[in-house]
Amino acid sequence: MKENLLYQFKKGALEFIVLGILDGQERYGYEIIGQLNAYKNILGEAKEGTLYPVLYRLSAEGLVAFRQAEKTGRGSPKKYYSLTDAGRAALKGLKDFWFRFSDTVDNIMGIDRISMRIENIDNVDSIDNIENEAAFVNAENCVSDCGNSRKAAIVSAED
Secondary structure, three states: OOHHHHHHHHHHHHHHHHHHHHOOOOEEHHHHHHHHHOOHHHHOOOOHHHHHHHHHHHHHOOOEEEEEOOOOOOOOOOEEEEEOHHHHHHHHHHHHHHHHHHHHHHHHHOOOHHHHHHHHHHHOOOHHHHHHHHHHHHHHHHHHHHHHHHHHHHHHHHO
């Protein structure tokens, strides 16, 4: 696959991912980089030159706020980032869109997410990621089962 296609796709998703990392907890820059790099096998390596322009854009759009912590020790003071109310609303909208978008792409491409995740579970690189994959597969199965139950209930109600 052409690297440029992957790079552009990842770049387009980065703001969404950063909003997700900030959901529910303020974090400082290096902490966000660490969270991103926990998935560097998929996302690529995150660096300051990638993250801080994203944080500045999100801040300029009113989606992220920051506070400067008092200096402790020898290092420079940390800047903590958090979601604003507008950021939380935007994240909710992006999550809703992503669900529909990814489902649509999966349908067009003929992708069965559950089967692919089960086949690829041996390729994850840490226990945390294995647990995340297993939880996702369980959640997908639940959604699938719930959806089938709902469909069955609708069909029997129509009879």
